[in-house]
Amino acid sequence: MDRKRIVITGVGVVAPNGIGKEAFWQALKEGRSGIKAITLFDTSPFLTKQAGECSDFSPEEHLGSKGLRNLDRATKLVLSATKLALEDSGYILTDQNRDDTGVVTATTLSVINNISEFTKEAQDAGPQFVNPAAFPGTTINSPSSQISIRFGIKAFNSTVSTGYTASLDALKYAADFIGLKRAKAVLVAGVEALFFQSFLGFNKLEFLAGIKGEEISCPFDKRRNGIILAEGAGAILLEDAADAQKRNARIYGQLDAVKTFFDPFRTGKYNPKADGLKRAMQAVLKDAGIEPSSVDYILAAANSVVNQDAFETRVIKETFGNRASKIPVSAIKSMIGESISAAGILQIIAGIGAMEHQILWPTINYKEKDPKCDLDCVPYKSRKGTVNTVLINDFGPGGNNASALFSRWHNE
Amino acid sequence: MNKQPRVVVTGIGIVSSIGTGRKPFWKALTAGTSGISRITTFDTTGFKCQFGGEVHDFSPERYIEKRRVKFLGRASQLAIAASSLAIEDAGLVPDSIAHSKTAVLLGTTMGEKPLEDLVQSWVKVGIRDLDRRRILQASANNLSANVALYFKTKGQNYLFPTACAAGNYAIGYGYDLIRNDGIDYVLAGGSDAFFYVAYIGFQRLYAMSPDRCQPFDKNRKGMMLGEGSGMLILERLESALDRGADIYAEVLGYGLSCDAFHPTAPDPVGLAKSMKNALAQSGLTYTDVDLICSHGTGTPSNDKAEAQAIKSVFKDRAKRIPANSIKSMLGHCMGAASAIEAASCCLAIKDGIIPPTINYETPDPECDIDCVPNIARKKTVNVALNNGFAFGGNNSCLVLRKFKK
Numbered sequence: 001m002d003r004k005r006i007v008i009t010g011v012g013v014v015a016p017n018g019i020g021k022e023a024f025w026q027a028l029k030e031g032r033s034g035i036k037a038i039t040l041f042d043t044s045p046f047l048t049k050q051a052g053e054c055s056d057f058s059p060e061e062h063l064g065s066k067g068l069r070n071l072d073r074a075t076k077l078v079l080s081a082t083k084l085a086l087e088d089s090g091y092i093l094t095d096q097n098r099d100d101t102g103v104v105t106a107t108t109l110s111v112i113n114n115i116s117e118f119t120k121e122a123q124d125a126g127p128q129f130v131n132p133a134a135f136p137g138t139t140i141n142s143p144s145s146q147i148s149i150r151f152g153i154k155a156f157n158s159t160v161s162t163g164y165t166a167s168l169d170a171l172k173y174a175a176d177f178i179g180l181k182r183a184k185a186v187l188v189a190g191v192e193a194l195f196f197q198s199f200l201g202f203n204k205l206e207f208l209a210g211i212k213g214e215e216i217s218c219p220f221d222k223r224r225n226g227i228i229l230a231e232g233a234g235a236i237l238l239e240d241a242a243d244a245q246k247r248n249a250r251i252y253g254q255l256d257a258v259k260t261f262f263d264p265f266r267t268g269k270y271n272p273k274a275d276g277l278k279r280a281m282q283a284v285l286k287d288a289g290i291e292p293s294s295v296d297y298i299l300a301a302a303n304s305v306v307n308q309d310a311f312e313t314r315v316i317k318e319t320f321g322n323r324a325s326k327i328p329v330s331a332i333k334s335m336i337g338e339s340i341s342a343a344g345i346l347q348i349i350a351g352i353g354a355m356e357h358q359i360l361w362p363t364i365n366y367k368e369k370d371p372k373c374d375l376d377c378v379p380y381k382s383r384k385g386t387v388n389t390v391l392i393n394d395f396g397p398g399g400n401n402a403s404a405l406f407s408r409w410h411n412e
Numbered sequence: 413m414n415k416q417p418r419v420v421v422t423g424i425g426i427v428s429s430i431g432t433g434r435k436p437f438w439k440a441l442t443a444g445t446s447g448i449s450r451i452t453t454f455d456t457t458g459f460k461c462q463f464g465g466e467v468h469d470f471s472p473e474r475y476i477e478k479r480r481v482k483f484l485g486r487a488s489q490l491a492i493a494a495s496s497l498a499i500e501d502a503g504l505v506p507d508s509i510a511h512s513k514t515a516v517l518l519g520t521t522m523g524e525k526p527l528e529d530l531v532q533s534w535v536k537v538g539i540r541d542l543d544r545r546r547i548l549q550a551s552a553n554n555l556s557a558n559v560a561l562y563f564k565t566k567g568q569n570y571l572f573p574t575a576c577a578a579g580n581y582a583i584g585y586g587y588d589l590i591r592n593d594g595i596d597y598v599l600a601g602g603s604d605a606f607f608y609v610a611y612i613g614f615q616r617l618y619a620m621s622p623d624r625c626q627p628f629d630k631n632r633k634g635m636m637l638g639e640g641s642g643m644l645i646l647e648r649l650e651s652a653l654d655r656g657a658d659i660y661a662e663v664l665g666y667g668l669s670c671d672a673f674h675p676t677a678p679d680p681v682g683l684a685k686s687m688k689n690a691l692a693q694s695g696l697t698y699t700d701v702d703l704i705c706s707h708g709t710g711t712p713s714n715d716k717a718e719a720q721a722i723k724s725v726f727k728d729r730a731k732r733i734p735a736n737s738i739k740s741m742l743g744h745c746m747g748a749a750s751a752i753e754a755a756s757c758c759l760a761i762k763d764g765i766i767p768p769t770i771n772y773e774t775p776d777p778e779c780d781i782d783c784v785p786n787i788a789r790k791k792t793v794n795v796a797l798n799n800g801f802a803f804g805g806n807n808s809c810l811v812l813r814k815f816k817k
Contacts, residue, residue, distance in 0.1 A: 045539060098672070099685070108553050111523070111573075115609055116531045123535045127612045128458055135613035136675040136803050139521055140552060140573030145804025148672040154682070156668035157806060158581060161523075161571045163553040169570060176588055182668070197531075200539055201547045261512055262560045262569040267483070268548045276566065279512060399557050400569055 004179050005241035007409060009249040010089025011349045012081040012235045016052035016336050020084060025353035028361040029382045033335045035217055035228050041196040046203050048210035051194050052230025052337030063150075070133045074110030075143045077233035078191035082147050085235035090249060091185060093152050102155040102183040104174050105144035106166030106190035106341040113195040114138045143191060155183040164301070164396030165260060166190060167234075167344025168404050172258040174238050185239045190345030194231035202229050205268070209304055217338075218365035219302035219331030220309050220373035227303045230337030234345035236352075251409040252352045256288035256389070258404035268397050274311040276401035277301075277393060281319050284391070284403045292320050295327060295405070296386055297354060299347040299361075301393040302331035302377075303338040310372040312393060317375075328385060329375045331363040344394045344402070351390040355408050360385040416591045420815060422657040423502025423645030424755045425494040425601075428742055429465040429638060433497055438759050440741075441767040442788040447742050448624060448636055453606040461620045465638030465743030466606055476562070485525040485549050487641075488558040490748075491518060491603035494641035495559050498599065502645040503657055509597045510564035516556050517570045517586050519578025519602035521746035521802075522610050523552030532608075555603060567595055575802035576707075576744065578602050579642060579751025580810045584666035586646045596651060601643035601751035610746065611637050617676060619711050625744075627708035627737035627769050628715050628783040630776035635709040638743030642751035644758070649815075660758035661796075664811040665694035671805030678714055678801055683707075683721035686807035687797060691725075694811040696795060698726045701733055703760055703796040705753045708737025708769065708783070709744055718799065719779040734791065736784040740770045750800030750808065757796035757812045764792050 011021050016034025018024035027034070034052045043049045054077065059068055062080035071079070082103075086093070093101060114137040121130045136142055141159040148157040156177070160170040167190035174186035192198075202208050206226070209215050213225030244251055261283070263276030285292055298316065302309040309331070317324040332350050339346060350361055359382055366379035388408050395401040426432065429447025430440035440447075447465045456462050467490070472481045475493035484492070495516075499506055522528075526546040533542060548554075556571040568589060572581040579602030586598030614620045614637060621633035652659055667689025671682035691698060707718055723730040738756050739745075745752055760766050765788055772785035798810040 099669075102668075102670070108551055112527060112531075112551070115527060116534065118609055118613070119528075119531045120535050122608075122612055126458075128615075130612055130616055132613070132616035135609075135616060138609050138613060139575045139803060140523060141575050141802070141804045141806060142675070145670075145675060145806070148670045148805060149674070152672050154670050154672050154685075157574075157670040157672075157804065158668075159573050161552045161573050162556070162569065163551065166553075169568075172568075173570075173585065176585075176592065180588060180592065197534070200534075200542070201530075201550065204542055204544055204547050260568050262516070262557070262566050264510075264561045264564040264566065267554065267557070267561065279566070398553055399561060400553070 006255045007241045008252045010085040010237035012084025014233045031362040031364045074193035081233035082235040089237040098154045100184040103187040104158040104170045106170040108161040108341045111140045163398045165394045165400040165402040166341035168402035189235040190342040191233035217304045219304045220377045222368035222370040224304040227338035230339040232339040232342045256405040257284040259283040260402040270307045278315045280401045280403035297390045298329040303333045313373045328360045330361045334364045354387045418649035419663045421660045423498040425498030425643040428640040444770045460622045486605035490641035494643040498643040512566035513596040514565040515568040516560040517582035517600040518556040519572045519582040519747045521575045522607040525605045574806045577800035577802035577806045577808040578747040580800040580808035587663045598646040602748040603641035604746035606639040625710040626771040627710045628779040630774040636743035638745040640745045659815040661761045661812040666810045669807045678717040680717045680720040684724045686809040687725045690809035702793045704735040705798045706735045707799040707801045737769045761793045
């Protein structure tokens with residue numbers, strides 16, 4: 001593809017440990033966790049009680065009180081993050097640019113809540129009496145459509161539902177669309193909301209921490225035994241560099257490459273070879289045209305699952321050889337939990353913060369070393385570090401793998 | 413731009429209420445066969461609409477190893493079967509696509525069926541008896557993952573839940589990946605199974621007809637729910653020629669637009685824009701088009717808005733370009749609809765025959781376009797547009813052209 005320079009000019013975030021970029025970055029810096037006892041629903045049927053909940057989130061604060069009644073929690077989370085990103089970017093949607101502005105949203109699970117509630121209402125009230133206004137919410141593209149309606153985005157509105165890698169898959173889609181001139185600016189958003197049914201599902205699958213061990217998100221730690229499920233939303237504005245410069249936008253960094261590969265193994269299981277993730281990381285380095293030695297920092301997919309963290313460690317070592325132990329590799333999911341489709345966008349925003357502040361975020365809850373995870377995970381506390389380039393990984397037991405590389409902006 | 417490869421369609425796989433496999437499907441479609449029958453998937457007591465486009469004769473074991481069938485939801489089964497048919501139709505063997513240069517791109521509206529089974533079980537029985545296997549298969553991302561797992565493809569894997577336009581989103585992005593990302597093969601299309609939530613939801617929006625779908629007819633009463641899957645094999649022209657594959661059509665480009673207007677109501681301006689974008693991107697003008705495969709759902713609002721959009725794009729030619737709706741026969745197969753319709757365009761181009769809009773009786777002055785009423789028509793089709801519109805203002809239009817060296 002014609003290598004256009006694609007840059008990030010706005011970020012917005014609603015995370016369990018901070019709302020707004022400054023609050024989020026400050027929380028990461030302090031190693032403050034957003035994981036706590038769930039208040040959104042009753043956890044008494046479950047063995048596990050904790051999640052990354054955005055408990056301070058008040059949609060009215062961001063969106064006003066009008067027009068919120070028929071919107072679900074995921075939509076309110078992502079509308080808020082998107083609004084913050086647009087404000088942060090100074091990009092004003094007008095009739096002149098809305099046909100050149102698109103949005104792609106990563107979300108997979110949130111719709112389950114709406115389908116459940118809709119079905120429950122049909123059962124309780126009778127199927128002839130369900131609220132028709134709730135029906136559009138039972139399709140996964142609903143949050144993205146609400147973004148387009150609220151902000152008047154008209155080039156396109158797409159949704160990508162690929163689970164753990166959805167944010168990075170959406171990022172690739174957006175970058176391709178800018179490269180192909182299908183749009184000049186694209187909002188990339190990611191969201192999952194926390195709700196009873198998904199918590200129930202992850203519990204039954206025994207994917208959650210606290211079923212086979214301590215209820216804690218401790219990536220790379222020997223005690224790790226599953227994810228802490230989380231909610232959250234993030235959004236970034238991507239633009240062609242020339243356009244961003246023309247409007248004197250503040251440029252956070254550039255997207256050097258993003259690649260996604262599938263690993264056909266078994267549903268719900270990790271491929272022990274983790275070929276797909278390796279292929280993605282290597283393809284990103286190749287596509288960006290940089291040596292592995294130029295990667296300063298990695299924001300890992302590591303989510304406190306036994307295999308996930310060990311496999312990612314191994315693939316990083318295979319990719320970076322002797323240098324692997326010298327690259328800081330942070331697992332921010334230690335602080336915010338695993339937010340599936342939103343994970344990648346939150347990692348990207350963390351990566352931008354790391355470049356902005358030249359800081360390495362900590363992997364908290366790190367106590368017991370595991371020889372299978374012997375990287376420098378920036379344990380316990382954040383520290384100063386040079387961050388000119390940051391590599392972001394995401395993968396999961398579904399078979400999808402993705403990797404992206406960002407670098408600081410150098411005006412040429 | 414000249415260096416970019418041309419992209420062609422070389423394989424078609426269909427599972428539909430009127431036929432499974434390219435040939436039976438096409439034969440039934442050009443004969444104007446209706447796939448609408450009394451609904452058996454769930455209880456319809458108390459509803460005005462008792463009919464839909466269910467696929468009755470689908471036996472997944474014909475396409476999927478028996479031991480794997482029970483692990484897969486119906487939407488995945490439909491998609492794997494259609495993929496398998498498309499691969500065979502393209503003259504490929506599964507091994508030849510089991511690598512990192514094959515992408516699987518799938519569109520859907522409702523996602524995977526085990527979710528609905530779980531939710532029903534949760535609503536009726538509670539949380540005790542939820543089946544683990546179903547939980548694992550409940551989230552929508554399983555759809556594209558299951559196809560990739562089955563055929564061991566290792567390239568990009570995307571699920572586009574862009575509702576009733578999703579198939580076009582998948583095929584369009586497949587075209588982008590082949591042109592710009594070094595991908596060899598793309599399995600692209602859509603799949604949706606009959607879904608209770610969709611059935612009651614569309615009824616509550618008063619969008620459904622009680623008995624039949626009559627797109628563009630003055631007395632049209634609404635859509636019919638359908639199910640099925642359509643999958644296409646896309647590849648570079650060079651690759652197709654090298655292996656002597658049959659080429660159905662060339663993908664010239666596609667256009668998207670977003671109404672940013674209303675969650676369910678269509679906006680003629682947005683619809684027209686996706687057609688204009690598609691033509692502009694393909695380097696064509698409105699005078700080049702020989703066929704519009706309309707979105708044509710049979711709802712009063714869609715058909716009126718679409719006819720208006722067609723008239724605004726095609727001006728003086730609007731009434732002379734055939735604009736058929738195969739939803740009159742299949743009902744609305746949701747995420748699969750625009751993929752099956754893309755296949756219909758490819759076959760119309762290949763065979764020079766345009767499937768009809770059946771159940772057409774009374775002209776509607778608000779829909780005064782040529783919908784190819786009731787009987788298929790012989791006509792050379794060089795360029796076909798495939799419209800796919802959806803809730804949320806997701807508009808798409810795919811451009812297919814007769815292949816010429």
